[in-house]
Amino acid sequence: MFHQLLTEDDTKCLKGIKNSVNDPDGKLSNWSFNNNSAGFICNLVGVACWTEREDRLLSLQLRDMKLSGQLPQSLQYCQSLQTLDLSGNRLSGTVPAQICSWLPYLVTLDLSSNDLSGSIPSELSKCVYINNLVLSNNRLSGSISEQLSGLLRLKRFSVANNDLKGAIPLSFENNSKVDFAGNSGLCGSPLGKCGNLSRKSWKIIIAAGVSGAVFSILLGFGYFWCCGRKTKSHPQAR
Template identity: 45%
Template sequence: MQGYTKVQVVWLLLLMSSSSSWHSVHGGESDDVQCLKDLKQSLVDPKGTLESWVFTKHNIDGYICEFTGVECWHPDESRVLGLSLGNQGLEGPFPRGVELCGSMTTLDLSGNKLAGPLPERISDQLAYITYLDLSNNSFSGEIPAGIAKMTYLNTLALQHNQFDGRIPALGNLSRLVSFSVAENSLSGPVPDSLQRFPLANFTGNPRLCGPPIGKKCKKRFRLRIHVRPIRIHLRLRRINDASCIGAAAGFVVGFVVAFYFPHRFLFCRRLRPYIFHVCE
């Protein structure tokens, strides 16, 4: 290891540890070949861009490097460095199988007709991506918060889609130098970590607020109403107790009056006493 810097040693160790995954097979083919197969099958290709992707040369390493839009680390190795498939009229969802291109660092799918949500675990599928361009498509739903784990990202282009919801906090992307979400349907404040980018990178989202947009964000008030439970059964019990006491007291008073004054009943009307003789 003499002559190598510490950084170079680390990279060599990483390359050596991952070499087994680069050469793992699916019926005699590498992961990267299977990656391209899955991607081709998951997309509609009206222009025939992917017709050159013919998977017949199983015994020739590096033959996929001749495919349209495919860039390899080395022309004699079936290891995909990047995919450049912009403006090819491709249709369908976010393509399947990209996680099998384990050494891919760039992915350009801009200017197509791709639609639907992005994978929630996109950071696992594109772990080493430095350049991701999905602009000018019809992707929808929320921008996955997992993008914040794609710590190697230098460029993230999501403009001209149909994303909604809030922009996730991307404070972990310290290498990010190019970012745009213009012309979507995003709302809420721009995260602090992204406020360094120019206003043009956020335009076309009327419900975004905060710097650099210049529109104040409305404070969100939470109305909390505390409803005290009414214990009806306790009140009824008290009422019943009072009624019982009153009835008992009335019975006792009536009994005493009838016992000691058997011949008279006393009535009061407007505080004027009247005495009626019931019997002599």
């Protein structure tokens, strides 16, 4: 019974994808759901299963199909998916912040070469099994969240050719420059220094400024305290 419910979820996922995206070339035309035989969804274009006898999705690769629309919310029913490749299409909208909750076992997520906008969700840090996160060639904006540094299995991270800005988290300093190129507002390793000073220099300057401000405040309190004591010690004659 439990297996049947999982199979129904995967079928629901694929149905939702087909119904929510525009498919001008009919690449998904063979996605028919009238067949109830075991493993039928494993023969659909772009679909791979764990085994041929089991309708449990392992991989969904629909790259270069000219698909348009937003990332389908029905992906939340493909929970066993490990690879999602929708690169080279015309998908728009934002990267769903819930995608790691929808697909908790993702190893590869490739959304490159689409028309996605908005920020890179910090919630992508919840994709704890991810090895490859490719978001290059979109219109993503904002900064790269420090929380993505927590992706300990990440081997490839590419955000090239977007509209990102700010400092690249230190955990990516050994990555290839190519994976961050094409973002005029990004700085820091591996692209180089932020402005005329390195990130370390900026931290030293900021720390020094904060320390100086604290010292000035304490000095001011000390001065007023001393003045108050002198006033009490030498009251004015009446």
